Amino acid sequence: MPEQREQPTEVYLYGKLRRFAPQKDVSRDSIVKLSVRDGDTIESVLYRIGIDPEETSNIFLNGELSSLGRAVSDGDRLGVFPDDMALLYKQYFKKRR
């Protein structure tokens, strides 16, 4: 699909972070769509949305538990959980940097 390059990055927000999304109903997905720029990382994307990384816990990039410095590309899916919603057997998940 040639238009794939122009797909926005989708940021799925959970818990109290849903306040940054247009759709805040917890029964549905709360998604912020945006285009990323060269050099964007998870951290810079969060700041652009207005989210303080201190307020986050588990972050998934395309389903992989990830640290803030990881690069983000067009079409990626980010999932961001707030600091009061962490719940992983973290030893089973390798954090990608």
Add this chain to the structure above:
Amino acid sequence: MTLGGGHINIGPAGHYRFVILGMPHKGRKELTPMDRILRVNMSSLTATFEQAPERYRNLGGRALTSTIVADEVPATAHPLGPSNKLVMAPGIVTGTSAPSSGRLSVGGKSPLTGGIKESNVGGLAGQKLARLNIKAIIVEGAPSAREMYVLKIDRDGAALTPAGELVGKGMYEVDRRLWEEHGKVGIIGIGPAGEMKMAMAGVSVNDMENGPGRYAGRGGMGAVMGAKGLKAIVVDDSGTRPLRAPNETAFREATRKLTNALRSHAITSETLPTYGTAALINVMNEAGGLPTRNFSSGRFEGASKISGERINEVVKERKGEGRVGHPCHPGCVIRCSNIYPDEEGKAVTACVEYESDWALGANCGIDDLDSVAEMIRICNDVGLDTIEAGGAIGVAMEGGLLEFGDAKGAIDLLNQVGQGTPVGRIIGGGAALVGKALGVERVPTVKGQSMPAYEPRAVKGIGITYATSTMGADHTSGYTIAPEILGVGGRMDPLSIEETKAGLSRDFQAVTAFVDSTGDCLFITFATSDIAEGLEGLIDSVNAVLGTNWKADDIVEYGKQVLRTERAFNQRAGFTSAHDRLPEFMAREPLPPHNTVYDVPERMLDSVHNY
């Protein structure tokens, strides 16, 4: 009929007093905590107290049930026959003031897996048994007639009476009637599924509201209890007090450390009391590891509708009897449970937790939370393991018995299990039986037990635990305390990556076996993983009760000894390395969204238990 009084309980010189059981405890001084074993023979209908052998001294919970099963049950016994035994044991610190420590282990040979089983449960009974100084209950034999009995245990002894009108009743009614008759007692019981000896029947324990939703669910221990002709055990600890440790000062210091860790860690102080374990629905969905529609995808489009966030919102919106931050037993500081309300605010069931919510929700393609709660209520009433129930229905959907997403059909099937219709009995036999009945290959079981809510193709480490656990596919076999905190780093620096992973699973399984023996809830490990003082508190609270001086290495070794005992039993029962495998379809079918297969080499699986 009152049975079993009058036996003399003799302890090692100097530490114990003679106690005549079945007589008033006049002049009784202090017993060392939990030194008695109650042996209930269902063939002769007698209940006798014995002194626990010295070699069981440091054993509690899982360590004790598994050791007794290995000592007393022939590994080739039929799980439903008279040679099998049902063994229950509170943990080492259960009954004390240690936080979140009210766990009870229920063990025996499993009719589901054919191997050894320990299933672990909260609720009221564990603490009350411990406060009655009962280290274990061993139920053996089988009644000659198809009678059901109720065992009542109190300070004066133990008595068996016919179950009478309780026979055939669901656990909600059983609990209600037994409280009407006996007051606010602890109740261990089985529903109709256990009476019908179905392989997914669990053992219920009541909670503080007298709901039956605390289950030693896994592995069909309810069927073993049914085969023994035991409908319920009533545990009345009137007149007892919380146990004190021999070294009470050290104990209080240790439990203070553990409590502080639980109250300061984000998972145990915020996530679990607010959203419950179902907070994991959204997390695992993002991770691409939420098994969906019988393990055919790792993402469920309806996840948000059955999430912990949604549960929290429903409780707030509907008010009434609904509740989050609900403790399953007195003294729990985590309070991960909830009471799920209907539209009028009336309690449907406690509780909608992650595994049940996933099994009967995402795994069946069902995204209606009210329907999921109703299914959980039926499971709690009929007496079913919710994981196995969801696994079985998922396979039934795969096999075309009903459509994925058909909540009404799924509710009907669960009701049929309670009624014992032919289809209900097949469902009640578990996912593997349903797969055979319907000719389905995609059957997500290990050793015949349904996988829980973590997709091994997306979370490969947990697949190692599923494959190699002595229990069959079991997520609770691999909770962990961080290896670096345990100081097992040397073993983490291995020759190959593969051995590291195997070593991790080994250590996880060993530490879990220890925690399952303490009576502490496994969820304390979220805090003890990250907070060194919390881990110290965990270990030292056990030291203060037992008079030991264990360090982190010792608890790993303790856990390994439990695993050795269980593995040896399973080997005698006929298990080989071929049983330590995931189902073949997982090595062949890529799982979306990661599109990965399970590719952990067999030699790695086989190295897990090299110790």
